[in-house]
Amino acid sequence: MTDMPQLIDPFARAITYLRVSVTDRCDFRCVYCMSENMTFLPKAELLSLEELDRLCTRFVELGIRKLRITGGEPLVRKGIMTYFEAMSRHLASGALDELTLTSNGSQLRRFAQPLADCGVKRINVSLDTLDEQKFKDITRWGRFAQVMDGVDAAQEAGIRIKINAVALKGTNDDEAYKMVEWCGARGFDLTFIEVMPMGEDMGDGLRLDQFWDLKDVRAHLAANWTLTDIPLNTGGPARYVRVEETGQKIGFITPLSHNFCESCNRVRLTCTGQLFMCLGQEDEADLRKVLREGTPAALDKAIHTAIARKPKGHDFDYSRQNVTGTMTRHMSHTGG
Ligand code: SAM
Ligand code: SF4
Numbered sequence: 001m002t003d004m005p006q007l008i009d010p011f012a013r014a015i016t017y018l019r020v021s022v023t024d025r026c027d028f029r030c031v032y033c034m035s036e037n038m039t040f041l042p043k044a045e046l047l048s049l050e051e052l053d054r055l056c057t058r059f060v061e062l063g064i065r066k067l068r069i070t071g072g073e074p075l076v077r078k079g080i081m082t083y084f085e086a087m088s089r090h091l092a093s094g095a096l097d098e099l100t101l102t103s104n105g106s107q108l109r110r111f112a113q114p115l116a117d118c119g120v121k122r123i124n125v126s127l128d129t130l131d132e133q134k135f136k137d138i139t140r141w142g143r144f145a146q147v148m149d150g151v152d153a154a155q156e157a158g159i160r161i162k163i164n165a166v167a168l169k170g171t172n173d174d175e176a177y178k179m180v181e182w183c184g185a186r187g188f189d190l191t192f193i194e195v196m197p198m199g200e201d202m203g204d205g206l207r208l209d210q211f212w213d214l215k216d217v218r219a220h221l222a223a224n225w226t227l228t229d230i231p232l233n234t235g236g237p238a239r240y241v242r243v244e245e246t247g248q249k250i251g252f253i254t255p256l257s258h259n260f261c262e263s264c265n266r267v268r269l270t271c272t273g274q275l276f277m278c279l280g281q282e283d284e285a286d287l288r289k290v291l292r293e294g295t296p297a298a299l300d301k302a303i304h305t306a307i308a309r310k311p312k313g314h315d316f317d318y319s320r321q322n323v324t325g326t327m328t329r330h331m332s333h334t335g336g
Contacts, residue, residue: 006063007303009277009310016065017236017266020056022080023072024271028104029140032166032195032210036140047273047288049079053086055273055291058299060090065097068124072271075107081114088118102126102164106142108150116157123154124191126164129172130182138171155186162189162251169212176220184246191238191251192217214252221250236266261313267306275303277310285309 007015023046029036047055056067067087074080090096101115102124115123127147129135135144154161163183165172172179176192183190195210218241221227226244238251261278268276273288285306290298 007307009307011262011310011312013263013265013310014063015265015267015307015310016063017068018056018059018064018066019068019070019266019268020052021071021269021271022052022069022074022083023077025076026071026073026104027076027106028073028142030138030142031140032138032168041272045272047271047291049083049086051273051288051291052083055269055287055299056087057090058296058303060095062300062303067096067099069099069101073104073106074101075103075111081111081118084115084118084120091119098122100124103150104139104142105147105150105154109146109153112150112153112157112159115154116159120159122160122162124162124164125151125154126166127151128165128168129175130178131175134171134175138168151186160189161186162191164191164193164253166193166195167212167214167217168195168210170210173212173217173220176217177224180221180225180243180246180248180250184243184248189249189251191253193253214254218252236264264310264313267310275306277306278313280313281311283309283311 009015025040026034028034029038056064060067067090069084071077077083084099087096087099091099099118099120100122101120103126105125105127108123108125112123125147127135128138132144135142135147151161163179165179167173167176179190182188192214194212194214218227221243225246227241227250228244230240230242230249232240232249237253239254240249240251242249264278268279269287270276270284273286273291274284275287276284285302287299287302287306290302294302
């Protein structure tokens with residue numbers, strides 16, 4: 001190990017959180033994320049499991065304390081448990097505080113216990129609706145019962161669950177109460193996410209018509225319950241409230257209508273080894289090339305140079321008639 005300094009960006013933010021997309025593939029085709037006939041990357045473009053281990057290990061040595069694995073659907077990557085097993089050694093050594101993932105839940109019946117055995121204590125499961133038909137409409141290929149079974153399996157394995165629900169006007173806006181109640185009854189945390197203008201325009205005006213401002217979601221919930229702001233800052237885009245009647249914590253991720261950049265502590269690695277310093281900017285660093293062709297010192301230099309380019313903030317803006325600052329990149333490539 002070299003004694004290079006830890007990862008501090010130009011705005012004095014310590015970078016301690018790495019999100020890693022391990023595949024661009026998925027067994028669902030959510031309407032806001034992928035087109036139905038999505039073309040996936042050739043396998044040679046992806047970092048191998050061994051390369052992912054090497055790169056993430058270096059990030060951990062440079063001060064990353066939290067790893068979140070995402071995709072695509074991380075649990076459809078062949079051999080993915082080899083990678084989780086490899087990362088669990090950093091939990092065991094104390095170098096890493098948390099190893100976690102974001103999943104659509106479809107494969108959890110099979111993987112929940114092995115994940116728990118690797119030290120995974122919390123999982124984010126993306127679920128936008130409790131209505132079987134709507135679930136089919138949103139995910140196109142998903143099976144609701146399979147996800148419910150996966151969620152049960154994770155709970156049986158002792159893993160804490162947070163449900164992430166994308167707020168979609170005209171689709172799940174009549175279910176906000178029901179989601180809160182269901183999560184409360186099951187002991188799950190819940191976070192609502194604003195739909196973001198990712199991916200190519202699929203003839204739907206970049207989802208502007210589906211955009212449901214979380215201020216409105218909050219007002220909708222406040223009609224039934226007393227919501228109190230919680231001053232909880234995770235360095236991420238979520239703001240939290242407590243439902244006084246039930247004691248539940250609810251998060252709101254508002255990357256568009258609320259700017260959260262000043263406390264950003266994270267960077268994102270794509271499944272092809274590009275490091276994105278900001279979800280909302282195009283700037284990236286190609287770590288795959290240096291990982292495959294360079295020395296360990298060159299890799300360190302490439303990581304530090306990239307962090308030195310982390311921008312102050314992003315440019316999404318839904319507040320005008322036209323969507324500006326949209327990204328042609330797919331969320332499944334960068335990792336949500
Ligand atoms: N397949 C996994 C899942 O669905 O949880 C992990 C990857 S997915 C890209 C991560 C998160 O991104 C999900 O919660 C999904 O709802 C969210 N997401 C995808 N496209 C989005 C968009 N256009 N706007 C907001 N959230 C989006
Ligand atoms: Fe797959 Fe997740 Fe994208 Fe849905 S949001 S298509 S589950 S990667």
